[in-house]
Amino acid sequence: MIRRCIGRAALPVAVAVAVAATTPASPAQAQQHETRPYVVEGPGRASCADFVAWAPGGEERRLGAAWLTGYMTAHHRLMPGVFDLTAWQTPALLMGLMEQYCTSNPDAIVERGAQELVAYLTPRALTEEAELVAVRNGSAVVLVYRPVLTQVRDGLVGAGFAAASDEAGLIAALTAYQTAQGLEPTGLPDQATLARLLK
Structure with a gap:
């Protein structure tokens, strides 16, 4: 019924x-x-x-x-x-x-x-319209809002993994963070990483 x-x-x-x-x-x-x-x-x-x-x-x-x-x-x-x-x-x-x-x-x-x-x-929540940014590592790409990318960088710094301002520095910091957390080291702001980093 x-x-x-x-x-x-x-x-x-x-x-x-x-x-x-x-x-x-x-x-x-x-x-x-x-x-x-x-x-x-x-x-x-x-x-x-x-x-x-x-x-x-x-x-x-x-x-x-x-x-x-x-x-x-x-x-x-x-x-x-x-x-x-x-x-x-x-x-x-x-x-x-x-x-x-x-x-x-x-x-x-x-x-x-x-x-x-x-x-x-x-x-x-995002409170205003924001630009989507492509983060690439090899052939893999993740699209993320620019303000979220800022949160990712801040989260990495807070976790002791400061990222250089360029994409290569971000990928290196993400890879180091992911390895330390036991996550797949994609070097990208993927779902598993964001869920851990931005909780």
């Missing part, structure tokens, strides 16, 4: 801010909007227990990742002062974070986990 799940809990601050941008500003109206029932569509209405049971690489997991990507995009559009909540996180990483939440909260619905993910990502 297909159920339409209705969210009835107060929205987290990040979502409340997005909602406030599209609603009247009076406190009574804002409070009413934050707590009103709403319908959750698509894979977001599945239970977390079901989410955890979805087969890796299966159709349900693929549709769930597409739903989550759309959920984030909607927040990019609606949240004032946010350009990109997921400045470097891939859908696969986001799904991994959702799995952590759902494993701990099997009775919640997936959309609730997505709300928590938005709240977690908001302080780390």
Whole structure:
């Protein structure tokens, strides 16, 4: 049986801010909007227990990742002062974070986990449009926003792996950091490295 799940809990601050941008500003109206029932569509209405049971690489997991990507995009559009909540996180990483939440909260619905993910990502979001930069090591290339690349350099310095200002220096510092952390030494700001360095 297909159920339409209705969210009835107060929205987290990040979502409340997005909602406030599209609603009247009076406190009574804002409070009413934050707590009103709403319908959750698509894979977001599945239970977390079901989410955890979805087969890796299966159709349900693929549709769930597409739903989550759309959920984030909607927040990019609606949240004032946010350009990109997921400045470097891939859908696969986001799904991994959702799995952590759902494993701990099997009775919640997936959309609730997505709300928590938005709240977690908001302080780390890009607040304005940014240039994408290609970092190359041999034939491998990673695209990363320039502000994220600055965070990578700062993170490397904080970890004791200062990088020269050129690309070769960055690759050398990343390779040294990755080796010290037991990561694959790609010399690139890949997902595994960013997840460790920018946590």
